[in-house]
Amino acid sequence: MEKGGAELPQERAIVTEIPGPKSRELEARRSTAVAAGVASSLPAYIVAAGGGILKDVDGNQIIDLGSGIAVTTVGNANPRVVQRAQKQLAAFTHTCFMVNPYEAYVEVAEALNRLTPGSFEKRTVLLNSGAEAVENAVKIARAHTMRDAVVVFDHAYHGRTNLTMAMTSKAHPYKAGFGPFAGEVYRAPMSYPYRDNRAAGTKVSGEEAAVRAISMIEKQIGSENVAAIVIEPIQGEGGFIVPAEGFLPKLVEYARAAGIVFVADEVQSGFARTGRMFASEWEGIEPDLVATAKGIAGGLPLSAVTGRAEIMDSVGPGGLGGTYGGNPVAAAAALGTIESYEQDGLVGRAEQLGEIMVDRLTRLQSKHSEIGDLRGRGAMQAVELVSGDSHEPNPALAKAVAEHAAKNAVLVLVTGTYGNVLRFLPPLDISDELMADAFDVLEEAFAQALA
Template sequence: MGERKFANVQTELPGPKAKEWLKRRLNIVPDAVSYGVPTFVQSAKGAILHDVDGNTFIDFAGAIGTINIGHCHDSVVEALHDQIDRYIHTGFNVMMYDPYIQLAEKMAAISPGNCEKKVMFFNSGAEAVENAVKIARKFTKRNAVVSFTGGFHGRTLMAMSLTGKVKPYKHEFGPFAPEIYRAPFPYAYRRPENMNEEEYIRFVLDQLDDFFLREVDPNLVAAVIMEPVQGEGGFIIPGKQFVQEVYERCKKYGILFIADEIQTGFGRTGRYFAVEHYGIEPDLITISKSMAAGLPISGVIGRREVMDQAGSGELGGTYCGSPLGCRAGLAVLEAMEQEKMNERATEIGEKVMRKFKAMYDRFDVIGDVRGLGAMCALELVKDRKSKEPHKELCNRILQEAYTRGLIVLKAGVFDNVIRLLMPLVITDDELEEGLSILEESIETALALQLN
């Protein structure tokens, strides 16, 4: 590989300053709070991170999909400074503030569906999910909620109960919330060998119908919650037919469809919301992560009559829809429109998938490459015939990438998927260098495996 322009790791990780901070971290922060790369950030801009020891990293993680607009975008920084000078917090349920209203109006305007909508804000993605379920139950007067195998919806009680992966999210944290049912979700790469993709989708839909016969009466279900692309589950794309037919079943039985757009939203897939790819109009949409460029805020967008079912004071919280988060959110939406970030996400995705397909031809440990917009992943296996997951190789590749100045994440039920969530402001040169480092990391990890 040629000389790198952006990634520059000068010291062994962790460096001397990071080692001192890591020692203090291990002494005071519980082990349950994990970390990826063993260093500490000093500054960040766009798609580049600088650590306390002078190392420079290309960011393919984006704070787990939180920084679609990039680190410290000028418009967001300016908006935050302006807001801090005015007021920091009054509590929207005590004395209201106009950025909340402005952001709610814009979210309603850009979200899919021609119906009248209302919007309310919370603090985190999990809190948005919890409240979407509360809203659905209040409106339908039903208790049951259906999520899907492989799905991830957060770490609080309801959100954790909805999540379809045991470790590390649910192990020994039970009992879980009642009236939660998990339906089958299509995983095209791991379909039976005797089925083509169309036959497989029909098979999973038949399983869903059987699920409603054996597991839960659909007339008792308040909501179905679905990620348009499963995030933590491994960037699993369900396909248009499946999503549309699930949506049709919801309409048939009076079930509300909740689109969990917490990781997929705000341009990640080339649209403001990934569900737009499927041609449906969700009853409720949960949002967070990249809506405010790293500020802790989330929300629920929903049909007016659904959102208005709860009475005064029944939903809310002390910090819900903070002024800083709202101002950041307004700046994000303005920048996304001006800089055409949805179009940029599509361009990034095309470039990544071309590189991934070349890697697939080169490395037979890559079992599958997949993506929607700039939400791209490759799945590692011990061999393509058995499709046995290769978790150990995945971990090794991530470590090799860190030492070369690339921050990248894994995902998947089997922890064997490398997923890319780079900021959409990444330059072509930064993207190319990051992908080259990833390829070099795979090559080195395989060589170490043979020794």
Template structure:
């Protein structure tokens, strides 16, 4: 049973935690607003579902037409404690009464320090830590690279196949997927080297039958290091579960093998926990599943319950290697966002949210994992906690089926369930429900998704697959 933390707020009209369709999707008011958006907003911004949200609470998004959607996206893993968490609202409202901003580099405030204190205590690694706060995940990644370079005197950064690290110039170079993230934006920084990842479904080089994908990937990583000179690498940056790349859980032993390689060559191991961290996988940090601690751990997304905040937490000697004034940013660690993060930390204190994440996984596995055997289109169900995915491909050839992922996701949208696609080939549906979602609501959404997959599998023809 998925427990819901006690809500002590006194909302006059709580948003019903049920799916409801009042109009077609999108509805008339959303269509009107979307037309205005097209006249005012850069076309460079895409959209998954063109509806305009009026309210959000728990596991429900309500649009301007009166439709209520089950939220399997959480703002791309941001609103894990719900999109209007009472503790977050109270702390932010209280801070609004005091001040909205001063810039921590100009005058200080204690909430910044308290956020750093919590992260120093809770991120993996039994060593003395320091933390620096920023605003976005890409900022956290870039500052981790800056810190590693300052500490080592080296330039190169090792990243991995199917990685995603952000949309700034450096993080685009670190991201594997070209379209839409890197397309037309070059030239990109050159000191980024890509190595094989340990994808259990798609092993490096195709992988021999029965081969260990972790061992194969680690051998390829060692070869890449040798080719460029391991002494040239400041950092290797890895997601303990790859996000945009397809919610790929690395083969067992891969992360610990990277830890060994990093130690051997004096390379700073950076764990990018921006999407997988903050309880998403049923532990506070996804790297805990493998018992591996990075020298630096990155957090963002769910860190502040919907407000922009990111953090770089690492070994004290690394974090203090940067000269005074070398880190910062006008909005870095904004006081409103810091108060929101402190509220998120309070939500994790009793263990309910972590238990919920594990219960979400159990329910989803029960409903969705049998589709691998029951259909000829689901190649794999994977993930941890409330970070789960279905990959659509031919089970024998692994030919990706992005057409199915898109059509199934569209069917879910039309029925009031918000799902996201991802993956290097665009053939993965990912599930990121809020950790406060009730079991009843979760199972309703899973039933809609399961039915959409079965319908698509029944109607799919081999000719539908992309060449």
């Protein structure tokens, strides 16, 4: 039995090339068994994980700067999560809450009603995935407003279901060949400070960017037809774009005045990741509905929509739910996860990790003009890579740096509309020593790629 969790030695170790021979054997089996459309960033097959380390079948120990794309935020095999999930697993695995309910579902809903932004009365529905949460938020908004149109933003990512593909901005690989998509989805310009400011030759304020988006909504749709504005407070797959200060509050103000439901997609930015429990808190906005997933249950599949009671209750009995939504084992894991956030100081730890990353990345940026922008909040940081003074996206450099890091046992994820952004999402229980080691490797990776 492989050691996992806190028992796994917290050190980078290269035993074979990465991926090693055993991983390559598994990859050969995969090619004949798994659909080709399911791709992996680093095909090193994992047998144990904990803290900041992923251990593969060849014995390599890889520093994890991805957290399963912001899922294992409390750490892999977190003891609080494991203990609660094991206890529930031994009691019963499923009844379907829509048939025979159970307390854990109610407890998770109570916790989310308490933790999400806003002091108003709330309700929650539990689901399975981030895309399902976003899609249900749209359903609820449409039921409440009796309107059809949904406004999303440039560079957005909301999922891979038919509706959420329509809401997602990037065609390849998420949308190409999968249409036609759901209708009544409209795209507004996002506040993207790095590129907005360069295009304008001056600083574009958040309020100015919001007025630009609102003008488009009014001209092309009409506020009276809009059910929901759906936005990631910090965009995820779009490249960790942090909108200019004032952008989100102005949109909320507009939505309130127009009777539009404001939906915050906090699937990637939620649950302590940014140094706040939810990214919406950075500018004090109170979304009508919040969609959550990823960091909610320590690695078990679970998602939720939480929001104003009068909006959530617009849908009648039977209108929301699903066979596995709020599965009792996942709900138990969520309770352990939330306990860890609140009792293990993880919100503060996210801020500390952010300071470490910003310091190292700022120093790297001073050496390499190809790092055009450094942005993020807390333990959700990114660098946008460009071709020197032209500021054109440089996906080749992002790929080269990530590949060098992977060969040297550091996992870094590439993202962004243009494929030119390196994103950093370490688990919050990673040590300072591992972070220093990982960024030493990244420094080497940049030096080699730009030699």
